[in-house]
Amino acid sequence: MANAIEVSNVTMRFNMSKERVDSIKEFLIKKVKRQLRFEEFLALKDVSLNVEQGDVYGLVGLNGSGKSTLLKVISGILKPTKGTAKTYGTISPLIELGAGFDMDLTARENIFLNGSVLGYSHAQMREKFDEIVEFSELQDFIDVAVKNFSSGMVARLGFAIATITKPDILIVDEILSVGDFLFQQKCEARIQDLMSGGTTVLMVSHSIEQIERLCRHVMWLDHGTIRMAGEMEPVCEAYKAFRK
Amino acid sequence: MKERIQTMFRYRFLLQDLTMRDLRVKYRRSVLGMLWSILNPLLMMVVITTVFQHVLKVAGSKEITDFAIFYLTGSLIYNFISESTGGALNSIVQYSSLIKKVYIPKYIFPLEKCMFAFVNLLFSLIALVIMFIIRQTPIHWTIVLFPIPLLYAFIFSVGLGLILATLNVFFRDVGHLYSVWLTAWMYATPIIYDIGNFSNPALIFVMKLNPLYHYITYFREVAVIGRVPGLEANLICLLSGLVFLVIGLLLFKKFQDRFILYI
Numbered sequence: 001m002a003n004a005i006e007v008s009n010v011t012m013r014f015n016m017s018k019e020r021v022d023s024i025k026e027f028l029i030k031k032v033k034r035q036l037r038f039e040e041f042l043a044l045k046d047v048s049l050n051v052e053q054g055d056v057y058g059l060v061g062l063n064g065s066g067k068s069t070l071l072k073v074i075s076g077i078l079k080p081t082k083g084t085a086k087t088y089g090t091i092s093p094l095i096e097l098g099a100g101f102d103m104d105l106t107a108r109e110n111i112f113l114n115g116s117v118l119g120y121s122h123a124q125m126r127e128k129f130d131e132i133v134e135f136s137e138l139q140d141f142i143d144v145a146v147k148n149f150s151s152g153m154v155a156r157l158g159f160a161i162a163t164i165t166k167p168d169i170l171i172v173d174e175i176l177s178v179g180d181f182l183f184q185q186k187c188e189a190r191i192q193d194l195m196s197g198g199t200t201v202l203m204v205s206h207s208i209e210q211i212e213r214l215c216r217h218v219m220w221l222d223h224g225t226i227r228m229a230g231e232m233e234p235v236c237e238a239y240k241a242f243r244k
Numbered sequence: 245m246k247e248r249i250q251t252m253f254r255y256r257f258l259l260q261d262l263t264m265r266d267l268r269v270k271y272r273r274s275v276l277g278m279l280w281s282i283l284n285p286l287l288m289m290v291v292i293t294t295v296f297q298h299v300l301k302v303a304g305s306k307e308i309t310d311f312a313i314f315y316l317t318g319s320l321i322y323n324f325i326s327e328s329t330g331g332a333l334n335s336i337v338q339y340s341s342l343i344k345k346v347y348i349p350k351y352i353f354p355l356e357k358c359m360f361a362f363v364n365l366l367f368s369l370i371a372l373v374i375m376f377i378i379r380q381t382p383i384h385w386t387i388v389l390f391p392i393p394l395l396y397a398f399i400f401s402v403g404l405g406l407i408l409a410t411l412n413v414f415f416r417d418v419g420h421l422y423s424v425w426l427t428a429w430m431y432a433t434p435i436i437y438d439i440g441n442f443s444n445p446a447l448i449f450v451m452k453l454n455p456l457y458h459y460i461t462y463f464r465e466v467a468v469i470g471r472v473p474g475l476e477a478n479l480i481c482l483l484s485g486l487v488f489l490v491i492g493l494l495l496f497k498k499f500q501d502r503f504i505l506y507i
Contacts, residue, residue: 015505023416024418025417027415077346093345099342100342100345102265104269105268112261113261116257119258120257122257
């Protein structure tokens with residue numbers, strides 16, 4: 001099987017400026033005085049990851065272990081300080097549901113806006129419009145401004161749009177923990193549906209049960225380094241043992 | 245390169261949607277809606293014409309004696325530049341929530357602001373047509389060339405917009421400074437007065453360094469005076485725009501990967 005995601009030796013460094021230098025005057029003064037010091041923070045240290053096409057890959061780890069940073073690097077949102085991240089095929093990032101929504105616009109307008117944020121054409125969106133509305137169960141609210149929606153409604157709409165066309169790679173960050181259990185079941189069913197259609201899924205979840213249920217391979221990140229990676233069961237067992 | 249063009253082509257819907265969204269948001273809850281794009285320049289023209297022509301006794305130029313038309317042609321171009329570059333300046337910061345969550349080519353955002361301002365400009369042209377009718381200004385065939393100066397101004401505004409957007413990510417002072425600069429720029433550009441009134445050659449030379457002067461002059465010549473600008477005018481307009489565009493693209497490309505760390 002060919003790889004869908006190839007991450008090799010990625011290091012991500014952030015400069016945590018002790019005080020933000022936001023103005024030219026400050027910048028010049030500090031530059032002259034050589035006070036421009038940054039505290040370096042390595043969110044990812046030399047991480048490599050290959051995900052095969054059609055695989056479902058889970059990332060586990062405590063808060064601040066670098067999971068979301070890795071997802072952002074793979075999605076192309078962050079450019080790694082060192083190393084490369086390559087993806088093959090269309091990619092649909094679910095980093096935060098409804099990220100591209102404009103709160104002042106209606107659900108209908110947002111469906112098209114968000115579709116184009118994800119790189120879909122208007123024709124594609126028109127075709128899928130009814131399906132999106134149906135999946136998100138927002139028939140009665142389609143012409144209401146999104147700012148009046150509950151967070152669950154926003155999440156439903158966001159998920160419906162992002163998964164409407166079958167992407168080659170789906171990136172899921174902790175989003176399945178929103179909404180009620182019915183919606184969660186629905187999302188899982190949709191993800192399983194995509195998986196059987198050959199979509200590669202890379203997901204982050206704090207729910208180890210969910211990872212065990214869905215994933216074939218798992219990587220355990222700890223402070224930006226790989227603690228363990230491989231088949232789901234041994235990694236999950238080790239992670240569960242560590243949590244105790 | 246081929247890949248870049250494909251990406252740009254793929255995101256054309258986003259460009260279109262964001263422009264539409266800006267239009268919708270701008271005129272939300274206003275009774276007259278898009279009509280404001282026409283009314284606003286007309287009302288401004290009435291104010292400026294009253295103050296400058298009737299109170300301060302400023303005349304138009306030798307060739308455009310109608311002060312109202314003279315002012316309107318200049319202000320339409322100036323307003324486009326100030327609206328597009330001002331919007332582009334804030335665009336990256338404004339869309340930070342999107343940039344942090346989804347991968348989108350970032351130049352889309354300043355470009356979209358310029359497109360939005362351009363659509364507004366096209367609507368505002370109706371104001372000029374209305375004035376032509378009211379004042380019974382003679383129409384010359386050269387008026388069909390009007391898209392050319394607008395295109396030059398657009399290239400320039402995208403270039404300057406990219407530069408400002410990049411700088412503003414790292415230093416938010418740029419935004420404050422630019423609003424002062426815009427006022428200074430308006431007075432330094434022959435919108436209310438004509439450059440022909442000056443006799444100091446040094447002053448005229450300096451004023452002609454302003455690219456806006458050339459776009460406005462070009463526009464006045466084809467739209468009102470009825471003269472086709474020569475090769476020199478075309479070259480100045482095109483090159484000044486392209487210089488800014490190239491600088492803008494290079495600067496933006498160099499720093500765009502670091503934007504996310506500062507927004």
